[in-house]
Amino acid sequence: MMGLDRATVALLFVTVYLGSCIGIGIWAMRRTRDSHDFFMAGRNLGVVLTAFAAFSSTLSGFGFVGGPGLVYSMGSSSIWMVATAISGGFAGFLLVAKKIRLLAEVRGSISLPDVMAARYSSNAVRAWTAVVVILGVLGYLATQILAMSIVLRDLLTDAGYLPGMSLELAVLISTGLLVFYTVTGGIIATVYTDFVQGVIMMVAGVLVFITAVNVLPGGIAEITTVAAMDDPGSVGAFGTLGAAGAISWFLIFAIGGSGQPHVITKFMMLRSVKDLRRVIPLVMLAYCLAALLWIGIGMAMRAAVLAGVHPPLASADGAAPAFLQAFAHPALAGIVFAALLAAIMSTADGFLNIGTAAIVHDIPVAIFGRSVPNELFWARVVTVVLAAIAALFALYTGDLVAILGAFGWGTFAAALVPTVAIGLNWKRANATAALAAIISSLVFNFGIKITGTAMPWRIDVGTASFIVSMTLFLGLSWFMPQKPLPPDVDAVMDL
Amino acid sequence: MRAIHVLTGAFVTLFVLVVWAFLQPAPPETAPTVHPVVSSMFASGVPPSRGAQMLVLVGALACVTVLGSAVLLASPRMTTRDRWLTVAFWLAYGGVFAGMFLSQWQYEAEGPGRLVLGFTPPTAFLLFGVWLFPAVWLPVLMRGFGVWYYAPEDDARFREIVAEHGVDRHTRADDAGETGTGTGGTPE
Numbered sequence: 001m002m003g004l005d006r007a008t009v010a011l012l013f014v015t016v017y018l019g020s021c022i023g024i025g026i027w028a029m030r031r032t033r034d035s036h037d038f039f040m041a042g043r044n045l046g047v048v049l050t051a052f053a054a055f056s057s058t059l060s061g062f063g064f065v066g067g068p069g070l071v072y073s074m075g076s077s078s079i080w081m082v083a084t085a086i087s088g089g090f091a092g093f094l095l096v097a098k099k100i101r102l103l104a105e106v107r108g109s110i111s112l113p114d115v116m117a118a119r120y121s122s123n124a125v126r127a128w129t130a131v132v133v134i135l136g137v138l139g140y141l142a143t144q145i146l147a148m149s150i151v152l153r154d155l156l157t158d159a160g161y162l163p164g165m166s167l168e169l170a171v172l173i174s175t176g177l178l179v180f181y182t183v184t185g186g187i188i189a190t191v192y193t194d195f196v197q198g199v200i201m202m203v204a205g206v207l208v209f210i211t212a213v214n215v216l217p218g219g220i221a222e223i224t225t226v227a228a229m230d231d232p233g234s235v236g237a238f239g240t241l242g243a244a245g246a247i248s249w250f251l252i253f254a255i256g257g258s259g260q261p262h263v264i265t266k267f268m269m270l271r272s273v274k275d276l277r278r279v280i281p282l283v284m285l286a287y288c289l290a291a292l293l294w295i296g297i298g299m300a301m302r303a304a305v306l307a308g309v310h311p312p313l314a315s316a317d318g319a320a321p322a323f324l325q326a327f328a329h330p331a332l333a334g335i336v337f338a339a340l341l342a343a344i345m346s347t348a349d350g351f352l353n354i355g356t357a358a359i360v361h362d363i364p365v366a367i368f369g370r371s372v373p374n375e376l377f378w379a380r381v382v383t384v385v386l387a388a389i390a391a392l393f394a395l396y397t398g399d400l401v402a403i404l405g406a407f408g409w410g411t412f413a414a415a416l417v418p419t420v421a422i423g424l425n426w427k428r429a430n431a432t433a434a435l436a437a438i439i440s441s442l443v444f445n446f447g448i449k450i451t452g453t454a455m456p457w458r459i460d461v462g463t464a465s466f467i468v469s470m471t472l473f474l475g476l477s478w479f480m481p482q483k484p485l486p487p488d489v490d491a492v493m494d495l
Numbered sequence: 496m497r498a499i500h501v502l503t504g505a506f507v508t509l510f511v512l513v514v515w516a517f518l519q520p521a522p523p524e525t526a527p528t529v530h531p532v533v534s535s536m537f538a539s540g541v542p543p544s545r546g547a548q549m550l551v552l553v554g555a556l557a558c559v560t561v562l563g564s565a566v567l568l569a570s571p572r573m574t575t576r577d578r579w580l581t582v583a584f585w586l587a588y589g590g591v592f593a594g595m596f597l598s599q600w601q602y603e604a605e606g607p608g609r610l611v612l613g614f615t616p617p618t619a620f621l622l623f624g625v626w627l628f629p630a631v632w633l634p635v636l637m638r639g640f641g642v643w644y645y646a647p648e649d650d651a652r653f654r655e656i657v658a659e660h661g662v663d664r665h666t667r668a669d670d671a672g673e674t675g676t677g678t679g680g681t682p683e
Contacts, residue, residue, distance in 0.1 A: 236617050
């Protein structure tokens with residue numbers, strides 16, 4: 001790396017990473033023969049691929065930019081988002097992983113709405129689940145494409161290539177890269193790139209944490225002491241947010257994972273349910289290691305600024321780039337930039353896949369009672385169209401992207417944890433309760449966002465929405481008469 | 496008592512707390528403020544009353560109950576021994592939360608003092624307790640997985656279900672545009 005400046009080294013790492021994504025896309029194209037391969041990887045994934053696909057889909061670009069920014073600005077508060085990795089992993093994945101995999105095989109399901117339609121014997125549940133997925137996909141995908149474009153543009157500009165590059169061109173390049181391997185290789189390319197992306201994220205997490213704790217000579221103790229002398233609350237258990245807000249994050253991030261469609265559909269692709277014994281711990285381990293970056297950078301930068309080692313940041317989201325610029329070895333900065341793109345792309349490709357399934361498969365089945373002819377062809381076409389729409393959203397509809405972007409984790413959790421995670425484990429749950437949970441979550445979340453209502457005690461909007469939807473779901477299921485289930489669904493739910 | 500009853504009780508508790516929160520907004524001085532020197536940071540507000548913090552602790556314990564009952568709901572055929580081990584684990588996890596709150600209240604009263612592995616005591620509770628302590632349940636899962644989560648008998652029974660009801664891969668709708676049961680829709 002001698003003789004190369006920091007920006008060029010970072011660009012070199014990113015180029016190698018992006019090249020590997022393209023290579024995987026070409027390789028996976030030959031293994032994608034029908035729509036089951038395209039959406040479900042032939043239901044033949046092993047332990048490591050499934051674990052890394054689930055983990056890397058969970059950790060989006062937020063974990064590499066927004067997360068460290070939150071720790072920098074709020075202290076310990078946002079650690080509550082990652083402190084759920086093990087307890088939430090047990091609860092959420094045990095609830096969902098087995099049942100979703102078994103029911104998918106019995107019914108030949110290729111999407112989450114498929115499984116929900118089977119569970120509740122209801123095309124209305126299928127349609128509303130698909131609506132939730134599509135709305136979430138548009139918001140998430142647009143924000144991920146925007147983030148990827150900004151990172152790529154800054155990298156190319158800093159390295160002296162394409163100076164003055166427009167955001168439109170960056171969006172075009174980013175979307176093109178993303179679309180290439182998801183269209184050619186479908187979910188097979190996605191999970192193999194997820195594996196590469198997951199490894200990069202874990203390595204980056206560990207290396208960055210080691211660097212971060214040495215930013216001040218006294219290590220973690222000095223980082224804590226500096227922050228505590230400035231504001232003791234910032235290094236207390238709840239940070240500056242306060243206890244109610246922190247606990248609300250704990251609930252929604254712990255159990256909410258079992259309602260994230262881009263994550264839980266990965267379990268439908270598992271070769272054998274028996275593999276879950278090793279998949280679940282592996283997901284937890286990978287997430288914990290990658291999360292070290294989130295915590296390490298945030299804590300180190302807050303202390304570095306307060307100690308006068310680094311000038312104040314203009315915005316909290318600048319914590320990670322500033323840390324890499326000031327404290328990281330150029331090679332480590334390169335790895336982290338590759339990891340950042342990996343985090344963004346692994347989430348985006350998962351959304352692209354489930355959004356395409358909802359449009360090509362679920363909506364036509366819900367409305368017309370049958371899927372489109374030649375699903376594989378149309379899946380590839382719709383992947384391109386969906387990515388293009390998301391790119392246009394990212395560029396030209398700022399407020400709408402913000403509203404849909406806020407859709408995020410909390411709304412998926414509120415809509416789908418009751419319907420999917422509880423519904424697959426409780427025979428008394430019914431379609432009316434499922435629809436009530438889904439619709440109430442949409443109304444609550446969009447209502448709060450559009451009206452600008454402030455939440456009391458800084459409780460997370462998604463958490464409040466989740467508590468309301470779950471209470472509705474449980475209440476309606478308890479008070480309505482139990483309906484008999486189809487024999488195959490009933491038998492699977494007994495396992 | 497079944498896991499679903501416990502889960503329902505926990506969510507009713509959380510629902511009541513959310514309604515209470517809407518009816519009793521937090522005093523303004525408890526809100527975080529922009530840091531007086533560095534505008535990209537926040538500074539803590541005044542800690543709320545002990546009564547309000549007790550309610551948050553109740554909410555936290557309800558959250559732990561949600562997670563514990565979810566594990567039990569997902570594993571209805573757990574052996575009695577593992578069921579008790581699991582209940583004991585989640586009670587201990589609730590104890591970690593209670594310990595963390597006590598530590599936080601002491602920290603708020605006395606201010607920064609000794610550190611535990613480089614962190615303040617309440618943050619050490621958060622990192623090594625809330626985050627990492629649940630790993631102690633991992634051996635229960637690893638040992639019991641093939642007994643009460645997905646036993647060989649379950650696998651054999653599942654193969655029977657697939658043989659009886661399952662959709663053969665080659666007859667699925669896929670690219671022919673037919674749906675059959677392969678779309679997971681309403682069964683015949």
